[in-house]
Amino acid sequence: MNEIPGLVKRGSEILRTIEKIGKYSKSELEGLARLTGEIQGHTILSFLDKRHGDAGLYFLKNVLSKHVNEAVKAKEKGKKVILIPFNFPPELIHAFENAVPLTTEMMSTMGALALEGEGEPYWDYAMSLGIPDYVCSSNTTALGSMLTAMKGLEIAPDAMISACPGACDANSKIHEFVAETLNVPEFMLDKMGDGVFDYELYRKLFLNMVREIEEFVGEEIDEDRIVKVIENGNTCTELYWELHELKKHSPCPVPNMFTMLSCGTRFTMWGRDEAVSMFEKLLEVAEKRLKRGEYPAEREIARSLWVYTGYYIDLYDLWLWMEDNGITYLTDILNSGGFPQIYEVFTKEDALEAIIKTSWDYQMTRQMGAENMGLRWTEDFIYLAEDLNANCAIYCGHHACKQSQAVFRILRDGMSSKGIPVLKLDGDAWNRRITSVSVLQEMILDFVQNVVAKKRRRRRGSRR
Amino acid sequence: MLFGGTDVGSLTAQAVLLEDGRITGYRNIRVLPNPVESAKKVMGELLEEVGVSPDDVVIFSTGYGREKLVEDGFAKEHVSEISCHGRGAFWLNPAIRTIIDIGGQDAKVIRIDGNGNLANFVMNDKCAAGTGRFLEIQARALGLTLDELGEMTFKASNPVAITARCSIYAETEVLHYMQRKFPKEDIAAGVNRSMAERIYYLARRVGVEREVTLTGGVAKNRGVKHELEKILGVKFVDLGVDPQIVGALGAAIFAMEKYGGE
């Protein structure tokens, strides 16, 4: 167990193999997937499930595989790999010719994708270093994986960005641990609150950071390149909101897994042509499903909105299973993307201002970096619930996020006032050892059948 | 002069007597509600069996209630069970450098140096994962005795994955597998394996140096022992005594080392 390579190295190899997948038939794919073992096969097949059209495969090939393999190849090409957290817009790094982003949480989410033992060996390794078992599992897994770089078993980042001081202690602290241990420079931001002065400080720190990265990479950001990045981002924003609009239909034509695919794209490829194509695919598939009136279950019972994030511990069994049982996964706060906006830009300065605004209002920075985290989270959540006509909310967190745990009461009280029931699951998005998927499924089904469905019936009854 | 050691755990209590550098007797009982009474009972029974008066023995205590036994005047000094397991194992075999002690409530990994002194240690946190209690809960859910549970590892063909670390959730998983009619042997073997995994990452915090031995009640579970050897890549050294008495033995050795010269 000690000597397995890190997530990026292992993942990149599997993803390169997936890149070779062409137009195989379903049974051929199943046969191929079986070669990888039960869990790994399930997760790959779930991406390739026909309800996702070719969006799942496109994501694996052109988003995830590219993201990971560009980092792997960057070393050979003399480019810098900059490790970024989940709440930092990767488009800034895409604006550089000679730097590529690598997203911490993408690595641990990938751990659930296709690797033997999921992310567990890395989590175990982190435990053996003395990291407490209650720290965010996503970050702990990423730490364990990154530190295998000490033995040359992982792509060590050349520098790291911490966007989280003031938003997520676990992430910032894990980044600090890795930076200290691997001896790599760290560029940091700080968000104090929601006021004008807070923004002014954030903006100054951001611009300083850009200068430092330019110096570190040995390249000044090119105006045309960064403007193109923002333009691509704008196109993605338009498509993102179109997809959001489609979610308002009942039954929801947007497959459950698309939330993760859109979120995964936002975290990695935003600003690139691949991201534009990805969102086009998502939209295309969803529109087709709407036109054909396709929905996997007989009817849509639950339109669930997720408080923080979904579970990445068993894609096949959970998201598809939910759809088969008439439970729609509308979206989650993590995927709200800080409600992306269009920015018209002409110069490098405009473009940087757009990225700073985006970063300031990015998912989780927006909520956890607010002056009152609980209120902001609840406001955003209620907005989404009403906009998407959700009839229930489901909370997933545990080790994965103690901030969201802290605001749960405020959120639940807020949802109660809107008559929307909330289920609190005691599981972990990145660590199946906390609660197994089968237990979670039972809890979800129980909630949907006994609370959500009954409430629906009562509401229908009263309408008559 | 005789030297004695008592060790009270959450489920069992032990006493050991040493004379002229040899074990002259030992005893292992189920605990009474009060740890002090447990120590007094197990040592009392042993002394009676050997036919020695308590006044002729220097006793050191370890485990629960060890301080109270000194206050009561029953024991002369107390030593932590961590040092006692280290010293006991080293005395039995000076090649030992790592001791994995798994009791009912606690799991410890103890590292000792070439002189048998404590070099480092790690203990589980207060949840039951990785302790005898964990096995007990799962055995009960499976309707097996602890001994039967241990043997199942060697009868299973395809052990299930028990992923939950928390005992309560692990029990839910066990029940879930039972409802889905998985063979009992496979579920039980999965329990033993998951127990070994819990100990594994505890052990990695201090590192495992050879030779390694397994002590405490769970050392008697052949299935866990087998899985642990596999996952750690070591063969446990058999100390040639009941693995549950190593703590009490260590206490007796400390007594002998300190007062043996008088």
Added chain:
Amino acid sequence: MSLSKIHEIASTLENEYVEKWRSEGNAVVGHACIAMPKEVAEAVRILPFRLRGAGNADTSTADSYLSRYNCSLCRSCLELVLNGSYDFLDGLVRVRGCDHWMGTFDEVQHAKNPEFMHYFKVPHLVNGDTLEFFSNEIKRLKEAFENRFGVEITEDEIVRYAKVQDEINEKMREFYRLRFKKPRFYGSDAIAVVVARESLPSEVFLQLLESAMAEKKKVDFRAKVLLAGSPLDEIELIRKIEEMGALIVAETTCFGGGSFWNMAEYDGSEIYDFLAAKYLNNLKICARMFGEYAFRKNFIKSMAVEAEVDGVILQHNKFCDLFGIENAKLRMDLEKDGIPVLVLEKEYASTADIGRIKTRVQAFLERLKR
């Protein structure tokens, strides 16, 4: 006499001096961070009072607001706010100390909606931009006090109280040195002293400290230990550890040893800029200050050398991300430098943990061959 008075003050929340202070018409404001510039409050006779758990382990009501995955110290404090134990406060100053405190203050607002709760923004980084920001932030704190309590705070008064703080800090250093080579006080005495400092008007505290320092005593121990980690007011826990022979001769925690060693003395410069630099630079001792790990490690090491300790105990409450991760890194680095380390993870004030803690401490002493 004074030392026992200090212990008495440390064991309660609203002590007799606070009662007297209030009866004279002065305000008391709760806070939870050593970045709170005491002199700004004291300049208009507002007493800054540190929120702490005071050994309360019952968190039953707080648990329905925060989750059981949140730090037990925060839950303990929230419980005390909810059950009225902190009703003697005229308001709160909230700081984004850590994610758990952030959630705690959110819940305080949700449940109690206090009339005065000022958000005092303390940066996580120390550089020119954050110092400038923080200087303005201290001015905004002053204005918030002025608006709420209808007072005017002059710079001269702030300077006067900054000098009082300098005097106290110097005395604290002197007091802590009395425990280094030939210890004349227990660590539990020292924790009581720092808790009292956080709960008393400065003049009262200074007098008590001066006379307590004369009450030197004979101290028994097996080994000398430095204690580091998360904020700590658990005097009973320290007493239990010391009863086993592990004497805490130095400590680098938050409002304990972390609150005066690195505090600059007033140098006559612009007062707000001075305070910003003084408090933000000192705050580097806290694990919530990113990019300052080396500072903390060196601080602990230099204290360990000066106090001639045999080993270091790194403690944190379960679910504390900041010190949990920090302690893992410190353990690796200090052990590498030949300093024996014991990491203690505990629930705040939980008596159920005592047996386990004692076993670990005893074994640690045995490891130190003491």
